Amino acid sequence: MSDRRILRHVGRLASTALTAALAIAPAFAADDSNEAWKALGEAFRRHGVRVDRIQSSPWCRCMETAQLMAVGQVETSSALVPSTDRNPNAPAALSALKETISSWRGPGTLVLVTHGFTVRAVTGIVPGQAETVVLKPTPGSGSGARVVGRIAPSH
Secondary structure (H helix, E strand, C coil), X not given: XXXXXXXXXXXXXXXXXXXXXXXXXXXXXXXXXXXXXXXXXXXXXXXCCCEEEEEECCCHHHHHHHHHHCCCCEEECXXXXXXXXXXXXXXXXXXXXXXXXXXXXXXXXXXXXXXXXXXXXXXCCCCCCCCEEEEEECCCCCCCEEEEEEECCCC
């Protein structure tokens, strides 16, 4: 079974990271944010989560978060830039992101590192600081996925 995870980045900006059976984990605003993301990557490895692909918003804090997880080579995706009213490309980007999520078949996990606004647009929720939200793809639905779990951060 493939996995998707959406993760909100750690750090001063409100970004988020996504993975495949989907999980969403928002960022810390504290100095320990780097350690939090390193620990999340380690938890993936410890629990045998196979990451086949990791994509990030091109914004620097998201890229840094994805790299700190150290679960694979990080690719950038403009579909992960925040979906806000001020972004004229938001509808097309959100559609592309939902398609990426709903069509992921693995075999491993797709990790997407993005922003809180983007996570909210996909799931309808804004995860707490460093929370992970696990999603199941729903091909053919408008949402692309449904929330099947939430994992509290380990501090």
